[in-house]
Amino acid sequence: MPDKRTYTISDLAKEFGITTRTIRFYEEKGLVTPRREGQKRLFTPADRVRIKLILRGKRIGMTLQECVDFIDMYDPEHNNEEQLHSLINDVKQRRERLLQQKKDIDDMLAGLEEVQGLCEASLARNYESLPNEQD
Amino acid sequence: MPDKRTYTISDLAKEFGITTRTIRFYEEKGLVTPRREGQKRLFTPADRVRIKLILRGKRIGMTLQECVDFIDMYDPEHNNEEQLHSLINDVKQRRERLLQQKKDIDDMLAGLEEVQGLCEASLARNYESLPNEQD
DNA sequence: ACTTCCCTTTACGTAAACGTAAACTTATGC
DNA sequence: GCATAAGTTTACGTTTACGTAAAGGGAAGT
Incomplete structure (x- = not known):
């Protein structure tokens, strides 16, 4: 069975030493896509990893967009040879x-x-x- | 005799692939201190090196202030033990x-x-x- | 004299990455 | 039942690092 563990926004904020505002901002930008339970955001391990990767990118001066581009390299949106x-x-x-x-x-x-x-x-x-x- | 070579603003802009606006901005912030010949700025080799170091810092995500702080570590403004x-x-x-x-x-x-x-x-x-x- | 560069200053504009405040809902503890 | 804590949205504010005109000075070529 897949990892069903979830995180609240403040779980992740605490873990990574960032503010909840930052995480909401990342969602606004589409960097993470938590699902909702009522109003509240529920983050998956995948979201958590994405945040981790974003912060790693930021540490070496990448913009958020560059971070996204980098992360997207892993995702198989590349079907054709081109x-x-x-x-x-x-x-x-x-x-x-x-x-x-x-x-x-x-x-x-x-x-x-x-x-x-x-x-x-x-x-x-x-x-x-x-x-x-x-x- | 010391190195008396000087550079114009566009010399440096070309060499480093930045705009003159950027260099003027750096002067505004005190990162470089060219002397003047009339109105025109004359940059010394020392200024040139500082720009080089600034750009290096920026490449790894340092802010301009951090670049300055880093460069200043080399300067002996540190007299006492403290x-x-x-x-x-x-x-x-x-x-x-x-x-x-x-x-x-x-x-x-x-x-x-x-x-x-x-x-x-x-x-x-x-x-x-x-x-x-x-x- | 006129154009062409390169230089100048002043000043408003802008994108990125959040900060911060206001106003409100929802669950928990006492 | 009421406060406290954690969550939410909306929206304006802030810093950094320049971009981008506007308006002009000074020398060089024709």
Whole structure:
């Protein structure tokens, strides 16, 4: 039997550290499609995963639309050959961007190492030139 | 002698594929500080580097303010011990975020591999089931 | 002198991604 | 029975990061 577990809006808000407003906004945009029990939204595990993926995308600077596009790559809306080639092309482009971003991050990490080294050296010099109990 | 080369606004705009409006906006925000020759802006190599760093930051989703904060880590406005410790702390937090982003990217890259594999398999199946000249 | 660029400032417009407030319903605890 | 908590809709507000005219200055080519 399929996973029938459901989540309320505040369940998900708490879990992901976002506001209910944010989740409603995502629904407005069609990013999630909870069903209703009366008025109240009932989210499925699939919705939960989509939110997770959206937040992951956002962490590396993707817009919501880009997040959706990315997620949609997984869904098999690609029946014919035309669409498959188009999808493969999208995948390639996306990968290029991700690799560039990874390079950017590595560069920045290297920069941070350097800064930290300078800081520690500077601190060490301070201690050196200051009197301490051993003097 | 120091590098006296200068750049016009459109030099930099062209080089980085951004508009002059963007560069003026960055000046407005204090991200670059070109001197003037009459009315015209003259950018130094240092300005050029700052723009480069800003664009790098933006590629991984940093806000302009975060870009500035990041760049400022390199500048020695940190004289006393207090500031040095604070800076080291900032460096640590920033590194954590970068590592998380790197992980996100790796996950997404893995996802793309998967999608591409499925696409190619699907295409192969299509060719298999279609008649060709060899038949 | 006239056009053509490239540069300038001022200023209103815009898309994205929510925040925030108001006004209301529904279930739960005491 | 009434408050409290969690849910709802509607709608205007906000920040960021520029876009997009409007209106003009200054040098260079013909």
